[in-house]
Amino acid sequence: MTKNIKKDKDRVVDLTLPENFLHMRQDILRFADMDRNGHLNNVKFFEFCQESRVALFRAVGAHDGESGRAWMIAALSITFLGQVQAPGIVETGTLVLKFGNTSLQLGQGMFNNGHCAATAEMTMVRVDQETGKPFPIEPVLRDRLKMLGGHG
Amino acid sequence: MTKNIKKDKDRVVDLTLPENFLHMRQDILRFADMDRNGHLNNVKFFEFCQESRVALFRAVGAHDGESGRAWMIAALSITFLGQVQAPGIVETGTLVLKFGNTSLQLGQGMFNNGHCAATAEMTMVRVDQETGKPFPIEPVLRDRLKMLGGHG
Amino acid sequence: MTKNIKKDKDRVVDLTLPENFLHMRQDILRFADMDRNGHLNNVKFFEFCQESRVALFRAVGAHDGESGRAWMIAALSITFLGQVQAPGIVETGTLVLKFGNTSLQLGQGMFNNGHCAATAEMTMVRVDQETGKPFPIEPVLRDRLKMLGGHG
Amino acid sequence: MTKNIKKDKDRVVDLTLPENFLHMRQDILRFADMDRNGHLNNVKFFEFCQESRVALFRAVGAHDGESGRAWMIAALSITFLGQVQAPGIVETGTLVLKFGNTSLQLGQGMFNNGHCAATAEMTMVRVDQETGKPFPIEPVLRDRLKMLGGHG
Numbered sequence: 286m287t288k289n290i291k292k293d294k295d296r297v298v299d300l301t302l303p304e305n306f307l308h309m310r311q312d313i314l315r316f317a318d319m320d321r322n323g324h325l326n327n328v329k330f331f332e333f334c335q336e337s338r339v340a341l342f343r344a345v346g347a348h349d350g351e352s353g354r355a356w357m358i359a360a361l362s363i364t365f366l367g368q369v370q371a372p373g374i375v376e377t378g379t380l381v382l383k384f385g386n387t388s389l390q391l392g393q394g395m396f397n398n399g400h401c402a403a404t405a406e407m408t409m410v411r412v413d414q415e416t417g418k419p420f421p422i423e424p425v426l427r428d429r430l431k432m433l434g435g436h437g
Numbered sequence: 438m439t440k441n442i443k444k445d446k447d448r449v450v451d452l453t454l455p456e457n458f459l460h461m462r463q464d465i466l467r468f469a470d471m472d473r474n475g476h477l478n479n480v481k482f483f484e485f486c487q488e489s490r491v492a493l494f495r496a497v498g499a500h501d502g503e504s505g506r507a508w509m510i511a512a513l514s515i516t517f518l519g520q521v522q523a524p525g526i527v528e529t530g531t532l533v534l535k536f537g538n539t540s541l542q543l544g545q546g547m548f549n550n551g552h553c554a555a556t557a558e559m560t561m562v563r564v565d566q567e568t569g570k571p572f573p574i575e576p577v578l579r580d581r582l583k584m585l586g587g588h589g
Numbered sequence: 590m591t592k593n594i595k596k597d598k599d600r601v602v603d604l605t606l607p608e609n610f611l612h613m614r615q616d617i618l619r620f621a622d623m624d625r626n627g628h629l630n631n632v633k634f635f636e637f638c639q640e641s642r643v644a645l646f647r648a649v650g651a652h653d654g655e656s657g658r659a660w661m662i663a664a665l666s667i668t669f670l671g672q673v674q675a676p677g678i679v680e681t682g683t684l685v686l687k688f689g690n691t692s693l694q695l696g697q698g699m700f701n702n703g704h705c706a707a708t709a710e711m712t713m714v715r716v717d718q719e720t721g722k723p724f725p726i727e728p729v730l731r732d733r734l735k736m737l738g739g740h741g
Numbered sequence: 742m743t744k745n746i747k748k749d750k751d752r753v754v755d756l757t758l759p760e761n762f763l764h765m766r767q768d769i770l771r772f773a774d775m776d777r778n779g780h781l782n783n784v785k786f787f788e789f790c791q792e793s794r795v796a797l798f799r800a801v802g803a804h805d806g807e808s809g810r811a812w813m814i815a816a817l818s819i820t821f822l823g824q825v826q827a828p829g830i831v832e833t834g835t836l837v838l839k840f841g842n843t844s845l846q847l848g849q850g851m852f853n854n855g856h857c858a859a860t861a862e863m864t865m866v867r868v869d870q871e872t873g874k875p876f877p878i879e880p881v882l883r884d885r886l887k888m889l890g891g892h893g
């Protein structure tokens with residue numbers, strides 16, 4: 286299922302290639318990240334997706350709570366492509382695959398020791414914190430996100 | 438994208454209904470699970486998916502490392518449907534949506550205060566730990582998983 | 590060092606006995622709590638200490654942020670007395686060992702499968718969130734904490 | 742209590758000074774590390790203590806499970822001295838305060854933005870994994886730990 290998404294004609298960029306990301310977040314692997322088998326715990330893949338996303342939004346001045354609007358995650362798909370070994374570094378890139386009016390679709394690639402360990406796609410909705418309803422993405426955010434590799 | 442999956446004709450069961458799950462795992466929400474806004478952190482949704490899956494595999498005698506075979510997660514899609522509030526309980530059901538030869542597709546529903554907070558689907562591959570290659574799911578496991586709500 | 594504390598004459602109560610706690614918080618162990626050796630990860634002991642403390646303060650109406658005051662942790666000592674095995678339950682009791690004017694000393698015991706897995710002591714300071722300075726513990730909180738097993 | 746420890750005449754080194762540590766572990770702060778108030782969660786202080794300790798033992802070739810012996814934590818005391826702000830880096834130094842026959846006492850300092858955020862002391866016991874009993878610290882480990890700042 287998630288695999289079909291990767292073959293989708295809508296996909297504008299190959300998320301398994303680090304050079305396709307202008308925004309890249311680095312995380313240092315911790316002993317606490319590894320599971321009983323010495324591999325990166327599956328749940329931590331999502332933590333790194335979250336870290337890269339938060340860093341991107343912070344970079345464009347749109348982190349949570351700013352100016353009465355927030356981002357809400359609506360859906361996330363991840364495809365696991367390889368193991369991650371500690372100690373070391375994980376780099377997670379994030380870009381915008383597609384802009385909607387009140388939402389956008391992010392694409393992510395996670396890299397460790399020169400290979401892609403996972404790709405992910407997530408749908409984020411811009412929400413007015415007072416009403417709880419979707420809110421059009423501010424043009425200035427849209428522009429900044431495009432500068433950091435946004436498509437569509 | 439993930440939403441289309443829900444409408445897919447292959448879907449054999451509605452994951453938003455708790456009564457559709459024979460296997461249900463209960464977790465007590467922790468202060469440490471909540472994010473800065475007082476909601477369940479997104480990453481923790483995956484932790485609860487993991488807990489329910491691990492408990493299911495343990496219930497059928499197929500937890501990690503048993504008998505030289507292990508489960509490897511290949512892909513996961515989650516759709517967020519509502520907030521989760523602490524303190525309280527989260528219940529996460531897991532069933533088998535579809536059996537393959539060496540893999541299976543799990544369906545999950547997460548419930549809090551009487552509503553469905555998220556649904557998830559994940560593809561798990563049975564792997565021989567020595568060779569690292571896919572291994573046919575043992576008939577006895579298949580039977581036990583069907584007894585706990587497996588389809589296909 | 591921490592062991593000396595246990596022999597200290599100031600100690601008013603034996604923290605290794607569950608019956609000494611009026612306030613007990615229950616946590617369900619998670620796969621994610623366990624380390625590579627199948628034991629409860631050391632860091633998680635502190636998470637359970639935190640959960641029990643937060644639950645106690647919530648029970649007496651003094652959780653963080655309430656009414657412009659907050660609790661700040663100044664110091665924590667823990668003594669590890671035994672392993673914790675999953676799956677199962679951990680129960681962590683918290684009581685007040687000693688009241689100061691703007692601070693108090695908590696005592697904790699952590700229990701699993703009928704034995705005491707750890708004891709802990711921590712010093713919490715009541716702080717005015719605006720000034721960042723210590724603030725006298727409100728008499729009503731003091732009274733409620735005494736009802737839940739406070740000493741001194 | 743923990744504060745008395747700091748004034749103890751046995752203390753051979755000031756743990757609030759980064760220059761006193763030969764072994765320093767660096768961690769990148771994550772959004773997931775922060776609590777609802779935007780500060781580093783208290784539990785994460787212990788995670789960083791663990792990371793620095795694990796890295797030290799790995800550096801001297803004595804990480805868990807190696808050669809049938811393991812380290813078991815017996816006690817830990819931490820003193821919180823300041824807030825930690827994200828994004829940024831935390832550096833945690835570890836040294837040996839005192840060697841025993843089968844155990845040792847570690848001293849740690851945690852640093853963020855040029856100030857010391859916490860100090861910690863912990864007692865670690867060398868254990869034979871088969872018998873579960875204390876085991877004399879191997880001379881070669883003792884030597885290497887002294888080279889990385891061990892005292893006593």
